[in-house]
Amino acid sequence: MNHELFSDDTPLPIGDGALLLRGFALGVDDALLEAVDAVSAEAPARRLCTPGGHRMSVETTSCGRWGWVSDAAGYRYAECDPVSGRAWPAMPEPLRRIAVAAAARAGHAHFDPDTCLINRYAPGARMGLHQDRNEHDFSQPIVSVSLGLPIVFQFGGLQRSDRPQRVPLAHGDVLVWGGPTRLAFHGVLTLKAGIHPLTGASRINLTFRRAR
DNA sequence: CAGTAACG
DNA sequence: GGGC
Numbered sequence: 754m755n756h757e758l759f760s761d762d763t764p765l766p767i768g769d770g771a772l773l774l775r776g777f778a779l780g781v782d783d784a785l786l787e788a789v790d791a792v793s794a795e796a797p798a799r800r801l802c803t804p805g806g807h808r809m810s811v812e813t814t815s816c817g818r819w820g821w822v823s824d825a826a827g828y829r830y831a832e833c834d835p836v837s838g839r840a841w842p843a844m845p846e847p848l849r850r851i852a853v854a855a856a857a858r859a860g861h862a863h864f865d866p867d868t869c870l871i872n873r874y875a876p877g878a879r880m881g882l883h884q885d886r887n888e889h890d891f892s893q894p895i896v897s898v899s900l901g902l903p904i905v906f907q908f909g910g911l912q913r914s915d916r917p918q919r920v921p922l923a924h925g926d927v928l929v930w931g932g933p934t935r936l937a938f939h940g941v942l943t944l945k946a947g948i949h950p951l952t953g954a955s956r957i958n959l960t961f962r963r964a965r
Numbered sequence: 966c967a968g969t970a971a972c973g
Numbered sequence: 974g975g976g977c
Contacts, residue, residue, distance in 0.1 A: 872967095
């Protein structure tokens with residue numbers, strides 16, 4: 754029996770222009786987590802507030818030219834970390850490489866991310882349905898890397914009222930969406946408690962985008 | 966509404 | 974768990 758025939762890396766379509774690359778980051782997971790630790794040492798993750806005044810349940814930091822921030826003034830990209838007043842840490846090469854490779858695998862040959870949002874989920878943390886729409890160029894896709902504990906991703910449509918499909922995500926999975934679904938509503942359900950050998954009691958999500 | 970609460 |  755040739756198992757090569759059955760262990761293919763064919764991207765799984767989850768929508769029009771939206772693909773799940775199962776285990777795509779598995780070979781470089783250690784390097785990614787090491788990079789996340791380095792970024793977090795320079796720009797510690799913190800819980801942001803939404804414009805509506807609610808504290809988000811995830812802990813957020815960023816690297817790259819731009820960092821995603823949210824406060825009473827709204828959602829936006831900032832060149833400096835508002836906590837330190839300094840520029841965000843540079844995007845570590847292992848992070849950039851996996852994002853560019855995943856985008857290419859999904860058919861986006863010229864993805865050039867200038868920001869990586871790092872979200873840490875502890876048990877009980879979640880992310881409600883939302884659109885990534887603070888970027889300037891919607892022709893560039895979104896690349897999302899899952900590390901650590903599994904979670905259920907929700908991928909909806911272009912309207913909040915569209916019922917999202919549920920996609921279980923595991924350590925090493927990578928999602929790429931763009932084109933017709935670039936503005937699709939998405940989120941994740943509440944993280945359940947567990948222990949992952951590499952991340953312990955948490956899940957880490959890396960979201961790569963071209964902000965400008 | 967990148968949110969919570971209340972309610973079926 | 975899903976919609977407002």
